[in-house]
Amino acid sequence: MRSLLLFFALLWVTAVSAISTTGDRLLVVLDDVADKATYSKFLGDLESRGFKLSYETPKSESLSLFRLGERAYDHVILFPSRAKGLGPNLTPNVLLQFINANGNILLTLSSASSTPSSVISLLAEIDIQLPADRTGLVVDHFNYDAASAADKHDVLLLPPPSSIRADIKDFFGVGAGANEVLAFPRGVGATLGSGELLTPIVRAPATAYSYNPKEQAEVLDDVFAAGSQLALAAAFQARNSARFALVGSAEMLSDTWFDAEVKTVGGKAAKTYNREFAKRVSGWAFQEIGVLRVNWIEHHLNEVGATNESNPGIYRIKNDVTYTISLSEYSWSTWSAFSVPANDALQLEFSMLSPFHRLPLVLDPAHSNPEAAAYTASFKLPDQHGIFNFKVNYKRPFFTNLEEKNTVSVRHMAHDEWPRSYVISGAWPWIAGIFATVTGWLAFCALWMYSAPTDKKKVIKKTQ
Amino acid sequence: MSSGSWTSVHWSFQSLVWEGACFPAALQLRRATGNQRHKTSNAMRFSQSFASTALLFLAAGLAQAASFWGFDEGTVSVAAKKGSEGVKHKLSQRTPLSTPVALGTADSVKVVLTAKDNGKGKRPHQAFVVLKEQDSGLEAPFPLTVKESGKAVVQIAQKDLPVQFLLSEKPLKASVVIASFGSATGLNTPIFDIEVKTDPSAPLPAYEKPLRYGKQPEISHTFKSDPKNPPKVISLFFALAVLATVPALFIGWALLGANLNNLTKAVGAAPLSHPSFFGSIVAMEFVFFMYYTSWNLFQVLPVIGVVSVVTVLSGTRALGEVQSRRLAGEL
Numbered sequence: 061m062r063s064l065l066l067f068f069a070l071l072w073v074t075a076v077s078a079i080s081t082t083g084d085r086l087l088v089v090l091d092d093v094a095d096k097a098t099y100s101k102f103l104g105d106l107e108s109r110g111f112k113l114s115y116e117t118p119k120s121e122s123l124s125l126f127r128l129g130e131r132a133y134d135h136v137i138l139f140p141s142r143a144k145g146l147g148p149n150l151t152p153n154v155l156l157q158f159i160n161a162n163g164n165i166l167l168t169l170s171s172a173s174s175t176p177s178s179v180i181s182l183l184a185e186i187d188i189q190l191p192a193d194r195t196g197l198v199v200d201h202f203n204y205d206a207a208s209a210a211d212k213h214d215v216l217l218l219p220p221p222s223s224i225r226a227d228i229k230d231f232f233g234v235g236a237g238a239n240e241v242l243a244f245p246r247g248v249g250a251t252l253g254s255g256e257l258l259t260p261i262v263r264a265p266a267t268a269y270s271y272n273p274k275e276q277a278e279v280l281d282d283v284f285a286a287g288s289q290l291a292l293a294a295a296f297q298a299r300n301s302a303r304f305a306l307v308g309s310a311e312m313l314s315d316t317w318f319d320a321e322v323k324t325v326g327g328k329a330a331k332t333y334n335r336e337f338a339k340r341v342s343g344w345a346f347q348e349i350g351v352l353r354v355n356w357i358e359h360h361l362n363e364v365g366a367t368n369e370s371n372p373g374i375y376r377i378k379n380d381v382t383y384t385i386s387l388s389e390y391s392w393s394t395w396s397a398f399s400v401p402a403n404d405a406l407q408l409e410f411s412m413l414s415p416f417h418r419l420p421l422v423l424d425p426a427h428s429n430p431e432a433a434a435y436t437a438s439f440k441l442p443d444q445h446g447i448f449n450f451k452v453n454y455k456r457p458f459f460t461n462l463e464e465k466n467t468v469s470v471r472h473m474a475h476d477e478w479p480r481s482y483v484i485s486g487a488w489p490w491i492a493g494i495f496a497t498v499t500g501w502l503a504f505c506a507l508w509m510y511s512a513p514t515d516k517k518k519v520i521k522k523t524q
Numbered sequence: 525m526s527s528g529s530w531t532s533v534h535w536s537f538q539s540l541v542w543e544g545a546c547f548p549a550a551l552q553l554r555r556a557t558g559n560q561r562h563k564t565s566n567a568m569r570f571s572q573s574f575a576s577t578a579l580l581f582l583a584a585g586l587a588q589a590a591s592f593w594g595f596d597e598g599t600v601s602v603a604a605k606k607g608s609e610g611v612k613h614k615l616s617q618r619t620p621l622s623t624p625v626a627l628g629t630a631d632s633v634k635v636v637l638t639a640k641d642n643g644k645g646k647r648p649h650q651a652f653v654v655l656k657e658q659d660s661g662l663e664a665p666f667p668l669t670v671k672e673s674g675k676a677v678v679q680i681a682q683k684d685l686p687v688q689f690l691l692s693e694k695p696l697k698a699s700v701v702i703a704s705f706g707s708a709t710g711l712n713t714p715i716f717d718i719e720v721k722t723d724p725s726a727p728l729p730a731y732e733k734p735l736r737y738g739k740q741p742e743i744s745h746t747f748k749s750d751p752k753n754p755p756k757v758i759s760l761f762f763a764l765a766v767l768a769t770v771p772a773l774f775i776g777w778a779l780l781g782a783n784l785n786n787l788t789k790a791v792g793a794a795p796l797s798h799p800s801f802f803g804s805i806v807a808m809e810f811v812f813f814m815y816y817t818s819w820n821l822f823q824v825l826p827v828i829g830v831v832s833v834v835t836v837l838s839g840t841r842a843l844g845e846v847q848s849r850r851l852a853g854e855l
Contacts, residue, residue, distance in 0.1 A: 201650060201705070202712065210707065211706055212705060213705055225736075227738055255734075255735075256735040256736055256737050266663060267701055267703070267710070271649075279647070280667055281667070283652070283667050286663075287654070287663045288663065325709075378747075405739040407739060409743075415743055416743070416745040417743055417745050418741070418743040419742060419743075420742065440745075440747075442747070443748055455737045456738070484753060485756045485759045485760075486753040486754055486759055488760065489762040489763045491763070492767050498809050499770050500769075500773055501809075502805065502806060503774065503777075505802065505805055507777065507784070509842070509843075510784045510790055511782050512786040513853075513854060514783065
């Protein structure tokens with residue numbers, strides 16, 4: 061527990077100096093460093109949020125994600141490259157090692173050039189598929205920007221992203237105004253594998269589809285993917301909570317599309333939501349939002365007259381126990397009390413191999429404050445002795461993984477903890493039997509020693 | 525998307541407005557309003573019929589200016605084998621087929637239509653038949669093979685369908701999407717329903733839902749039931765029956781002439797040994813009683829040691845005295 065506190069104290073120290081919970085060193089990889097002018101607003105927003113930006117090209121020899129075996133950067137943004145590969149310093153293996161070392165990556169794609177093969181391999185590693193021949197373009201003939209793509213329909217106008225499931229917190233679309241749309245210009249759509257670590261952020265509208273502009277410009281003989289199967293932006297969170305975000309259109313992050321005026325097919329003018337979306341996607345990828353922290357865990361006996369010792373190592377079967385966990389959520393620059401999304405539940409498992417109990421933890425206002433929310437559950441331990449775990453396994457899309465295990469022994473009843481036999485009504489005849497035997501034994505002893513012969517006995521003897 | 529009932533209300537409403545019209549552009553207008561219907565239902569902002577009436581007229585105004593994608597000569601048929609033709613149903617882009625098309629295990633659905641831009645046959649870039657599972661909203665697009673003239677065909681066999689579709693309890697919704705680059709407005713309209721018939725003798729294909737992080741079902745441990753007691757009346761009756769044996773024993777002994785007449789003689793002969801021997805027997809029972817109520821084994825053992833020494837020492841004298849009386853025939 062103490063080492064845990066020390067760890068969080070250290071974490072706190074680093075968190076104060078940086079905007080992100082995992083560091084502020086951000087590497088921006090561009091084909092040509094001069095291209096950064098295209099994304100000046102996006103990169104300026106990142107800088108103003110406290111990130112220290114370094115710029116490199118994939119060809120640069122000085123580019124290295126690791127230095128002396130440690131990460132040289134905390135986060136990486138990869139902008140599209142016209143090169144066939146990303147060179148020896150950004151092989152898929154290096155990028156995966158970077159994720160394994162808790163580094164975060166924001167990857168952007170573009171349909172203007174074919175995607176580098178190392179990006180394809182990296183995406184294949186995390187089960188994201190891009191169109192064949194590394195070339196794809198998403199068009200939608202029903203939801204396009206009538207002002208800039210009236211003929212080509214390759215600038216998609218999408219409603220701001222909403223949560224894909226009712227129990228998932230909406231991180232990406234909450235800041236959207238009523239008349240704001242997300243512009244997705246000339247982007248690449250991907251299909252996601254069925255793994256649980258992948259979550260789509262923006263899905264294509266039902267009528268959108270992806271095609272190869274080089275080969276399928278006239279006749280569309282085969283569709284790579286269409287409709288909501290096509291992810292335009294997707295999130296991947298590794299088991300170590302390192303994050304990888306994919307944005308299908310790098311152009312949507314460019315200055316052109318930040319707060320731009322667009323016209324829907326119906327002729328209505330609208331503003332783009334891209335700037336806020338870019339902030340939220342990069343903020344999520346770089347651990348500025350959706351980061352959870354366990355402050356403390358406490359469990360104790362919840363019985364009348366019992367000692368109120370915290371976190372004992374041993375309990376007895378059928379003890380009443382209370383478990384409390386304190387959680388905070390990091391949001392942009394502060395730790396605040398974590399509130400479980402509606403329709404979702406924070407669950408406590410009491411398990412030996414498999415869970416014996418799985419109970420919802422409810423908010424405990426007495427132990428909560430604005431920085432930390434305490435969740436508690438009280439229950440009766442199962443009537444099975446052994447080594448058990450209090451386990452909180454809270455893994456949700458877009459939230460960092462929480463897996464907390466506290467091991468306790470559960471002993472069986474001691475011989476003097478059972479109810480006394482006189483309390484058990486079924487034992488009364490047996491207790492009466494013992495009483496009868498004792499009385500009879502004492503009386504027999506007295507008679508054996510002190511009884512005098514009687515006449516009756518003589519009469520019996522005579523008859524014999 | 526809008527609910528089915530809302531759609532049908534809207535359609536009947538629209539036909540009320542447009543059925544009597546006999547302008548040359550009537551067909552186009554219908555297409556226009558058909559597309560507009562799709563958009564409004566997407567937005568779901570104008571669920572009141574008044575608002576949609578206004579929109580309808582607006583769309584009618586627009587219809588004169590822009591061109592629209594549509595289709596003609598559409599048919600759907602179910603063929604048992606590739607090549608053979610089944611019953612053909614005519615498709616309309618205004619009203620979906622009223623009866624669902626049944627699709628057996630070896631069958632395939634064949635959709636033939638001619639895509640038209642403003643009434644002229646033309647090849648669109650996007651010509652899909654989209655099948656939708658109603659419960660999950662899962663959609664599968666099937667692109668049509670389109671010729672230059674706009675003639676398009678697609679054949680969908682049951683084995684081409686995703687597993688989820690085979691397990692669907694409701695009919696699949698098939699819609700056609702025809703659209704292309706340029707200014708012509710696309711068409712996206714439901715055309716028919718498919719009822720998937722699976723072979724009842726063969727097992728249904730297995731579909732395992734992918735793992736998704738989320739809350740899991742609650743579990744409460746089922747405790748073993750507490751030991752049960754018989755009714756107290758029965759326990760009490762048998763306890764009293766057992767206790768009744770004590771007076772019965774005493775009465776029996778008394779009838780046989782049991783007495784304590786030799787007590788004074790015995791105590792007179794061995795005044796120390798007899799009381800302490802009998803007392804030690806009583807004390808031993810008391811020790812057992814204390815062991816039952818409160819003492820533990822380590823408190824009991826030394827006391828038993830003391831008591832048994834007294835029993836042995838006093839017992840030899842006391843029982844010797846009893847033996848002497850017995851040999852004298854006094855017992």
